Amino acid sequence: MHEMAIAESLLGIVLDESGRHGITRVNRIQLQVGALAAVVPAALTFCFELISRDTIVADAVLAIEMVAVVVRCPECKERFEVDNQFYVCPRCGPIPAGLDLTSGRELTLLSIEGESGDEDESSESPCGEEYPRGQ
Amino acid sequence: MSQVKVPVVRNILEANERLAKANRTIFDQAGIFAVNLMSSPGAGKTSLLEKTIDGLGDRYRIAVIEGDIQSSYDAERIQRKGVQAVQINTDGACHLDGGMVLEAIEALDLDGLDLLVIENVGNLVCPAEFNLGEHHKVMILSVAEGDDKPLKYPLMFQTSSVLLVNKIDLLPYVDCDLEKIRQRAGQLNPRQQIFEVSCRGGAGLDAWYAWLETEIARVRVNRG
Numbered sequence: 001m002h003e004m005a006i007a008e009s010l011l012g013i014v015l016d017e018s019g020r021h022g023i024t025r026v027n028r029i030q031l032q033v034g035a036l037a038a039v040v041p042a043a044l045t046f047c048f049e050l051i052s053r054d055t056i057v058a059d060a061v062l063a064i065e066m067v068a069v070v071v072r073c074p075e076c077k078e079r080f081e082v083d084n085q086f087y088v089c090p091r092c093g094p095i096p097a098g099l100d101l102t103s104g105r106e107l108t109l110l111s112i113e114g115e116s117g118d119e120d121e122s123s124e125s126p127c128g129e130e131y132p133r134g135q
Numbered sequence: 136m137s138q139v140k141v142p143v144v145r146n147i148l149e150a151n152e153r154l155a156k157a158n159r160t161i162f163d164q165a166g167i168f169a170v171n172l173m174s175s176p177g178a179g180k181t182s183l184l185e186k187t188i189d190g191l192g193d194r195y196r197i198a199v200i201e202g203d204i205q206s207s208y209d210a211e212r213i214q215r216k217g218v219q220a221v222q223i224n225t226d227g228a229c230h231l232d233g234g235m236v237l238e239a240i241e242a243l244d245l246d247g248l249d250l251l252v253i254e255n256v257g258n259l260v261c262p263a264e265f266n267l268g269e270h271h272k273v274m275i276l277s278v279a280e281g282d283d284k285p286l287k288y289p290l291m292f293q294t295s296s297v298l299l300v301n302k303i304d305l306l307p308y309v310d311c312d313l314e315k316i317r318q319r320a321g322q323l324n325p326r327q328q329i330f331e332v333s334c335r336g337g338a339g340l341d342a343w344y345a346w347l348e349t350e351i352a353r354v355r356v357n358r359g
Contacts, residue, residue, distance in 0.1 A: 002230055002261035010147050021141045031147065036290045038260050069289075087322045095322055101293070107147040107264070116139040 003039060007047035010109060014057055017112055026060040026114040034067045034106035041066070060114075069104030071095075151265055154233030158268025161240060162251065166358025168351045169251045171269035173291065176257030178277040179301040181209050182334040183343075184252055188216045190344045195249040195351060200239045202231040202256045209254065219243055230261035233268060249351050259288040263295075270354060271296040278302050278311040285319035292323040297330065299343060304333040 010031070018026055033039045041064045052058055069082040073089035079102060080090055087095050146152065162169045174180050181201075188197055198219040201209040210222035221239045223231060236253060243251075253269060255262040263272075274295040276284055279302055285292045292298065298320055300313065313331065320327055328346065332339035 002228075002264060005151075005228065005230070005232065005261075005265075006147055009150050012150060013143070013145050013147065017141060017143050017145075021139065023139055023141065036293070037264060038290065099322060099325075105290070109143050109145045109147055111140055111142045113138070113140045116137050 003043040004047045004051075006039060006107065007044055007051055010048065011052050011055070011057060013109055014060075014112055015055065017109075018056060018114065021112075022116045023112065023114040024056060024117040026057045026112055028061045028063060028113040029057075030063045030065070030110040030113075032065050032067050032106040032108045032110060034104040035069045036101075036104040037107050039107070056114075065110075067103050067106045070102045072100040072102055074099060148264070151233045154237055155266035155268040158233055158236055158240060159270075160268075161245070162268060162270070163354070163357055165245045165248065166355045167245060167248045167251050168347070168354040169253065169267075169269045170347075171253050171255060171262075171267050171272045172275070173255045173259075173262045173272060173295070174257060174275035174277075175259045175280060178257070178275040178280065179334045180254050180257070180275060181212055183275060183299065183301065183332075184213060184254060185216060186334050186337065186340055187252070187344070187347070188213070188218055190340060191250070191347065192216065192218065195348075196247050197250045197252070198243050198245075198248055200231075200236060200243075200251065200253045202235070202254055204228070204256060225256060229256055229258050230265050231255050231267060232265045236267045249355065250347065259284065259291050263288075263290040263293075270350065273297040273299065275299045275301050276316065278305055278313070279309050281310070282312045282315040282319070285316065285323055289323050292320050292327070295324070295327060297328045297343075297346065300329060300331045301334055303331050303338060304336050 014026060014029055045062050048062055070079055071082055072079050073092055073095060075092040078091055087099055089095055172180050184199055199213045201220055201222045202225060203209055204225055204227060207222040210220040213220035221242045223235050223239050253267055272295045274291055276298060278300060300316055317329060330339055330343045332343060
């Protein structure tokens, strides 16, 4: 149950980025959560709704993309998705040691979508991409 | 008014990472070896600390930060051993974070300190995700918990440099296969050092003390 701590950190970053890019209302937040992070998406969403209630982020959609645990077998170098948390390479069988984790630990904010109050300011944003309303 | 999409790509736990780095700088500058000690409740974290203070306390200055959801019981146990102990009560939170540790460090006298052990909240899940600025994560698994734990809590095993398998004196009474623990932990983290110990009887603790002494010496060279 560390979802509340993660929700608090996330809200801090979203408010920071929104301020920086002139976003006055946040509608959608896209994030990646690795399966190893042991985060329950429903619990994270619940915590986030609770703490963002009185902010410009209230009612924003949390689009959580779960990322599977992927490891590289030290024998055949093949990448495979870990099924049922048991480390068995589909080609070589159980891995004795030295597996290489290539994904599954993500806790990453990817993008924020919302309304910008000032068109000029948002178009100056170096990494912001704009598209017409109602798209 | 216009619709904007801002690509960000930021680590959600970056605020904690910043605080952990600040803690690490304090430890490095003071030449203090810092350990983040984690396990499930009742695996023997505080008992290990008591033994470690008995084993190394005459040669090294040791301090402890105790993390618990409630009560100062553990800090009092440690203080009875004559070492500095600061209690953090998380008021319900299931793990320590960098900010809590930073506050606790401020309450400690760091002068001449060799070893700081941060005893995390008993939990095999959440503490693994939050760096505290420690040099190493150390975990305890007691044999009574079973040899399946590396399969069920992979992140904890993946991130810990040291695994202490505790309560080996109970092996005759529980269905726990040490070889399975070694094999499963090794799959997750081949560089992990494993010490099989009994904090009750003292078996195997000398190897743990030797590891600590090597690491203390490594960090102490930074001391000005």
